[in-house]
Amino acid sequence: MRWTKTLIPTMKEKTPEGAEIPSHVLMLRAGLIAQVMAGAYTYLPLGLRALKKAEQIVREEMDRSGAVEVLMPALTPISLWEKTGRVNAFGNVLIQFKVQRGSRQVHMALGPTHEEVVCEQVARHVSSYRQLPITLYQIQTKFRNEERPRFGVLRTSEFLMKDAYSFDASVEQLNQSYDTMYRAYCRIFDRCGLKYLPVEAESGPIGGDASHEFMVLADNGEDRVVYCPETGYAANVERAEIGPRNVTPPNVPEEPLELVDTPDAGSIEHVSKLLKSKPEQFIKTIIYEVDGQPVAVLVRGDHEVNENKVRRVLKAESVALASPEVIEKVTGAKVGFAGPIGLSIPIWADHDVAGIKNAIVGANQTDKHYKGANLGRDFQVPADHFADLRNAVEGDPAPGGKGTLQIRSAIEVGHVFKLGTKYSSALGARFLDDKEQQHDIIMGCYGIGVNRIIAALIETQHDDNGIIWPISLAPYEVIITPLNVAQEEVMQAAEKLYQELTAAGIEVLLDDRDYRAGVKLKDADLIGIPLRVVVGGRGLAEGNLEVKWRHEAQSFNVPVKGGAAKIAQLVQEERAKYGPKPL
């Protein structure tokens, strides 16, 4: 492609208004994308080519894993979502609307994910264990009405997703399907040149190791990942377990319990300022409704309750913060003054609570707290009601008792998940086994955000000058930069090289713009094409082309004679590094 025949609107140094993180800034500056509205972007030629590259890698590796490609519609009938109750579960995220058809109204929704659609189709066409296992996938635009789209293409209301769904006859089969997908994901992200980390994630109804997220560590990521360099343990903060903790209380005398006035101070931050004490000295009392019943959960003041852990430990279906009415009824005080002393509902506590002496707690009286509260003397928590109930923080012991946990920001690029029979039972996807018994099909689902592959790559692979593409995702593999298009011998050499490389199956961008050298060299760095070939009068006089990898600092000379063949060879070698690997 010739630069002058396509559309690559690059931007000089100025940071585009509103863009803050590197991937967003660079995608705009390099002319990859253009915003249409919040959370919706046009992919310009360069961006689209990169996106298609990512899509093709995903497709190839899904095919190699034995998954079968289909294409489902984005338009779906609302009734499908009503059957599984997800109209409510999605709430505002589901984009739905009514359209007029003749005298009737049709109510539809744009698919935010496709469990319902695929499951209904499979229910119709699969009825025997002989047809299982099977994994279907598609690469398709998804729609979610994000409350707050942000970070360029990292969080948008419309995005390209690879979603796959496995259908199995047994848990063993499911485990195999899951493992197959997991390994395909590793191959995909390897080929995309991403440095990723598979982490344990919240697993929902099946439990155990039923869910992994594929994370790319990046300072601007929205997710928090916990990991332990010593043991290799890695998990989403929502999921991360904490190892055995030292909760021996400090060896100080017990102080008397003292009621103190804390007017209008319903937050830990506020009270700690008022009483001049650290949040670690507080016991935070959070009232939850667990399967409809009020329960108090205690954590240290500087910690956060992890509702998933509460649900697991209490073996509950639902866990939600109690409403202000319930809190006032249970504690007899306004929200913000709950405490364990004199509370008549079940009390659970995180392990660290046992390590606090002379704690500050809510008094269950509006505008009052207690100082000097002590476990055992002033309030009781049964020994079997202590558990790991909070989010991990930096420095916590890792599970297994070895090493400490670190916390990093990350971008989620993929998620594999064992679903179970939630959708198959709701939508009647059943099969007959070899003993003529009917069962619900066991499902797994597997998602990759294709746009996020691009954004995560740029977020982690760039320098001050621009993007540094791996050859597998690069919009073009080679950029030819004739330094002066007015010099006939320069332009002739560039044209010849362009023809020869293109004929050799190399993807080449010829920067034929009549600009000064500096402009073109800066732009070449900005858009990040892996191999740059400079054609200039100086080099030509010596019979040389100046060749440079974007990811290396030094250029090197290649003789003009036989230059195309040599460059094609370099490209092919680089391609091989990111090509398909044996299964």
Add this chain to the structure above:
RNA sequence: CGGGGUGUAGCGCAGUCUGGCUAGCGCGUCUGGUUUGGGACCAGAAGGUCGGGAGUUCGAAUCUCCCCACCCCGACCA
């Protein structure tokens, strides 16, 4: 949805507080010329519903009210 901010030429901004001539600057674009190895220079030109509407006023980018869009923090996120 709560809090904060922004909206003036394709892009980045000044002007708004304290109303006043024909609304400016840089980049980019176009024309001509000189240049040509890391974002050149000279001369000229085009390009604006000042986010929208209503109001106050002799007069509104500027003041008032309503609305809209976008960005940031938080909540939310299968």
